[in-house]
Amino acid sequence: MSTLALWRLFHRPGRSSTSGHTSALAIIAFAAATAIFLTVLGGVHGFVWRASADHTFGCMLNETVCQPGTLDVWRHRVDSPTDPASDASGYVMLAGFACTLLVVPFAALAGSAARLAASRRDARLAALRLAGATTGQVVRLTALDAAGQALVGSFIGVLGYCALMPLIMLLRFQNERFTFEQLWVGIPVLAATVAGVAVLALVSSLMTLRRVAITPLGVTSRVAGPLPSARRAVMFVLAMLVAVIIFKNPAMLARFGLGGVMLYAVVIGFVLLCFALFNLIGSWVVTARAKSKVRRPKDAATMIAMRRILDNPKRAWRNVSGIALAVFIAGITSICGFLGSAASAGSPNDPSTMFLRDIGTGGLLTLVFAAVLAAVSSGVMQAGSVYDQVNEYRMLVLEGTDVKTLNRARFIEVLTPLNVVVIVGGGCSMLLMAPLFALAMAQPATLLSFLGGLALCYALVAVGAFASNRVATNLNLTDYRADD
Amino acid sequence: MTMTQQSPCPAPAAQSVQPRLRQSNQWSPILGAHDLVMDYTATSVPGTPIGRHMLALDHVDFALGEGETVAVMGPSGSGKSTLLHALAGIIRPTAGTVTFRGVDIGTMSDADRTKLRRNAFGFVFQSGQLLPELPAVENIALPMMLDGMPYRAATDMAMLWLERMGLKALATHRPGEMSGGQMQRIAIARALAVKPAVVFADEPTGALDQATGREVMGMLMAAAHDNGAAVVVVTHDPNVAAFCSRTVTMRDGRLCQPASRPDANVEFEPMGAA
DSSP, rough: OOHHHHHHHHHHHOOOHHHHHHHHHHHHHHHHHHHHHHHHHHHHHHHHHHTTTOOHHHHOOOGSSTTTTTHHHHHHHHHHTSSGGHHHHHHHHHHHHHHHHHHHHHHHHHHHHHHHHHHOOOOHHHHHTTOOOOOOHHHHHHHHHHHHHHHHHHHHHHHHHHHHHHHHTTTTEETTEOOOOOOOOOOHHHHHHHHHHHHHHHHHHHHHHSOOOOOOTSSOOOOOOOOOOHHHHHHHHHHHHHHHHHHOHHOOOOOOTTHHHHHHHHHHHHHHHHHHHEEEEEEHHHHHHHHHHHHHHHSSSHHHHHHHHOOOHHHHHHHHHHHHHHHHHHHHHHHHHHHHHTTTSSTTOOOHHHHHHHHHHHHHHHHHHHHHHHHHHHHHHHHHHHHTTHHHHHHHHHHHHHHHHHHHHHHHHHHHHHHHHHHHHHHHHHHHHHHHHHHHHHHHHHHHHHHHHHHHHHHHHHHHHHHHHHHHHHSSSSOOOSOO | OOOOOOOOOOOGGGEEEEEOOOSSSSSSOOOOEEEEEEEEEHHTTTTTTTSSSSSSSSEEEEETTTTTEEEEEETSSSSHHHHHHHHHSSSOOOOOEEEEEEEGGSSOOOOHHHHHHHEEEEEEEOOOSSSTTTHHHHHHHHHHHTOOOOHHHHHHHHHHHHHHHGGGGGOOOOOGOOOOOEEEHHHHHHHTTTOOEEEEEETTTTSSOHHHHHHHHHHHHHHHHHHOOOEEESSOOHHHHTTTSEEEEEEEEEEOOOEEOOSSOOOOOOTTOO
């Protein structure tokens, strides 16, 4: 039997199962990731459109390739102090920085979607192996599943991008609204995005399968794995220390002969390094907190939640990693809130005032995108874990565990790591920004912006938890045919 | 060992004349079922008339005395586990009543039935009932904690049970690090730790070899006996049924052969004597 025939056998209409539900979750995640990616890309395209004489990326980088006649008009605009075009390249640079910050939450969501697409099929694949399917067939079947879901999800995401466009067109940057032409990334980019998401899903599913060897006897039983090492934390603390020292004494860099541009590059580089390292220490921080709480849990729900975290700290971290990174971004962009409020004092048409105000809007927008990416990621992971643990839930309910306790256990499983990483993530980003913007950091607008970001993250996680509780409510935990 | 009689069951119409179990003026059942019907088709498709097809429970009467041990035997698909689930208040039967200490559990809310299962019943299944993330001691402590006992007190009690089961050394081990027999002994300790009135065991030795199965059954019966708990065991295995004081047989959803087993091993060695 060919792999395609096997795939069709498992996807006959009218069959609803746990793997069907997780497929739907994976499709939602792929769709959200694609829609947000294209929307952000559309924004960057808009800024490039505005920063280029003939509205192309090539012309922005190299004036010799610009369309004839466009360059003179553009130069005239750039020379005019009242024209926002004078700051256009600054907008492109900041949009690029925002995109870089969004890469990690985006990768977290795409990764969780791909994992969902490839996982929870262990039993089915083991049964297939037992029935005589080759490893190659099983791998191809899983890859086909993941790629199929990615394709469906990314097509829905493209529709989502089109649906979001009118909302983005309401935003004002450089004192004008975006037009469809500015936000439209073009058919080739859309096709490349859809293909890219499918390839990402394929690669990720193959990597997941490599870790889970599907033998005819199924997967290995669950035993305690090694917990993350503290070396990661030491690396992170060292990087933070060096960054804070450098940010406090920028003159030090000047002594090394670094120019202004390099100075900015180093600062941005360190922010991104700490951001990346934060992703590395996440599971260690989560483990440390769960270990301290499991010594004397206050109730059964806490005990179950902490043990689940310690069972797989990486999974626990993945549930909240997007939010944690969004909080980190909230810390970085909180300064934008201050800049935005400072701009309100100046003339609304003055390009520098406009630039500051737009940084405020852009920072907020970056945070919203990061938070939405993170919330979808967290919600999808939580709902996925409900399906993952359906048999355990069933047993616990049979033995007299009330559903409220199970829901609470799942919520604590997300909330405990979230609280820890919010404190660590928020604290670290504020610590990094403090030497750079010492005065602004204590301003009410900055703190309000930061606290608003935190509130947004918690609210979105609560939405994810609510969604997973709805999923749990819809599970048939007791009313099913007994195995007589 | 004599097998339970395999005679055909009486027709449904004759169910009303099923022999009553150990009826006497003094004997009152702790758990009773009257005229139980379970029709999964009617449950999943409301409006479907009952009885046009095979019923999982077909007008079943059942009674269990305080501290009594009963084996429910029968071929696959005969309705044994459905009966156990109905008796334990896990599923609501399509018709009929289940009473525990005189209270109709069908009239209880879901929350009350959940509480009843937690406090008055214990469960031992074939496998997979222990939480894989929890070490043995916490798996046993869990039902006590669910009932509000503090962690320290619950784990102290769980340690006593582990000692009783001869598994103290495995206190911090997780189920994935234990053998099937060890896991079943932990499951028994967990079921009995809350001092239940009734223990429901569904194929408790189904995943074990015969020697380990006997050992596990011996422990289950001894621990239940020491706690004064009644036991309902669903099994295919006559060796397992031999541990019970009474065996009933199910076929096609009907309880057809109640039989007393005066020769059953109702006296047990004290725990830990082995």
